[in-house]
Amino acid sequence: MITGQDIDRRTFMKLGGTALAAGLVPALEAEPRPAGEAPYPVKWYPFTGHPDSDTCWSLSVGPDGRIYAAACAESVPGGVVKPVRYNEERDDLDYLFDLAEMVDDPGTSGRATQCKIHYSFAPSMHDGVLYMATHLSGPPIDLPRYSPWYSWHDAKRCFRGSALLAFDTRNDRVLWWDTLIPKEGCRCLLHDEERGLLYAMSYPRDHFIIYDLHTRKGRDIGRISSINPQALFLDKQHRVWTSGDYGRLVRYTPDTDRLEISPGLLAHDVNYQTGWHSVFYDVAPSPDRECVYASTWCPNPHLMRIWPNEGEWPRVEDLGPATQPRDPTFPIDMFTDHCGGLTFAGDGKLYYVASRWRDPKYNPMPGTGKQLQGVVWRLDSQTLAREEVTQLKHPTGVANYVSRGAVDHNGDLFFGHVGNHPSGIFKVSMPAERKKKNAHLPIRMWG
């Protein structure tokens, strides 16, 4: 691990002194783990049962404590999504069903397809149901690409709408389905189980949607912005939070039935960014539900800790950049500079995956390693110190873009990954001393 003395002043100014003081040094090449430290073995599970699959945007723990993931096929004309589940007895994946067939919208429809589930698994603990909502982008079977803007008014081509499906994990049955958002995809989904409400963000219009599970009726609360936030979260007062284009919190309060925008900004690099595009990428609740940890969908993503139950507007703590320094004069590829997969594990620590890449000036890693790496970090929420525990390894491809992470009922870590074909998930086995049964509880209620 490098120290403050090892980096130049420019790097220090980029990071800010507090980040260094907290041990939040940039994700430069870490030194090898000292012998004797707990290993975190990594295994890759490709979606070979769905070879069209090119992305895995959703990975969540189900109400049964098992891991569910979405084998999405968005670049293939006519491609469809198949939910999968990690089978711990076989140490392999079970392919549950073809979701498009299940909702009577097959890939051969000629419309944009039910190609993916995008951060939209949401558990229901009282009845063992896992809700899932589909997203768009997969082209019709006879077209190379799909644009929801271009085809909005085209009855033949337009996406039918985000399909909401209730899957009973106790007996592997699809109980029912409905159209959650006509013509639009669902970017992210949340379940307020006490109130029987699902919350969603639509794409492309970026509307905030509420679906009542009792009446099976949806309601459109209105537009938020242009850049889709990639996560919603819930607080103790049943308020639902997300973010807008310019890095502000957006809060829906059921009592007032109103969306409100925070005066303050989410964390970003104040040296050259304005807050624009600092929308949530991933948000994980702390085990005590007093705060959440979040990363942004923005180059140079920052980690944050947000206290939604405090004050008129929450206290937002900037925990510093999640990835390495880089040249800010060039807009880096957003699939290179990325942080996702935030989840607490049985040891009470926050785990997440941040990308790391070779950069001749800012991170001259040895030439033997891969150009792009997916580094699994472990953050101590008390001291805010973080340590690199392992790297994700794909046998031949990349491993740097993790969409979501979760811990299963055995206490092991799983990460969904985007960037390989077929796509798949990683399992990171937790060291025995850091592992706990039912580590997924209390369960995260959003995708």
Next chain:
Amino acid sequence: MQTKGRFDPNSPAIKAYEQELAHQFVREGTMVAFPMCLPGMTTQITHDECRITALDINSDGHIYGGTSGRQAHLFAAAFHDLTGVVLDVGVVPDGTNSVAVCCGRSRAVAFVNGARGGRAIAIPKIDLAQDWIQEWGLDPSILQDLGECVPGEPVVHAICDASRSTVIGITTGHLFTMDAESGNVTVIGEVSGRGHLAMSSSAVFGQDEGARLWHFDLASGKIRRAAVDLPKGEWTGALRWARGGDPDQLLTADASGQLFSFDGNKGFRLLGRAHLAPVGPMAMIPDGRLFGFCGAEMANLFCCDTIPGNVSNLGVAASVLEQRRYGYQFGDAVTGPDGEIVFGEDDNDGHLWLYFPKIKRVPRTPV
């Protein structure tokens, strides 16, 4: 089963489709979404109180407008010289829906519906001609509530006469006039209060029952019901109008998207059809091109060149200057002093969208 694309990627149809997708946003000209504030200096109008539904422009080229939403705001804006500013003049108490703003000679009058009925609100003329780059100064302005226009009836629309001294408005059941300076209202008589009003050089037209227009003669103060038959078309929706290039030319659309020019003396002329319906706000620029939005939920910009009479689809609105934003729904439009069009975005966090049309190529003869 692995799915395969059933198409030939080299076919002309697929190549044409790819070309269409590559130009699905603002195919001509430039759009700039301007936030409802002095950028970097004041806060924007609250997002759910900022659906811009009414605009007008005064003789200085300054824009006055009103919003709809949880609370209606009235605002003033300017984009020329050293301006580049939107000022939130204030909230209309209990107002939720701005239906019209009319720029008079010394002030603007807004018409706002809400819990206290359809009211007229005077906006004082605001000194926008300042140096908004470096140093500015003005006191907050006070809105003046001029009262309900017709008791118990929401206002549907209103426009100013050519002299900017008289406002002509309709409620759901009546036609009224208002002296823009004094605010005095005169109820003229009963009309069908539907759709927007249109002003030619001497008369006002409004949508009557059936496929007809009523006519109001400003000089005599007389309403003539069912005065003009609308041409063959679908006249089920509320009419919207734009002013044409000469004082007697007006432009409108039917519910199917057919575009017409109308002259009180010459009648209607079909110009073409927008590719989507309904047709929303439109405005004509001095060279005879009419720009507007068509289609619900996700509107497309269209251009109707009224001289040859062709209509083209200019795609979905998007701004990459000043603010990066998609634009889906628009409430009103005015033509600016230099032929730019200002569209009011009728959506949460609505912006004023300045549209600078593509300059037409003019054949030049060497001297």
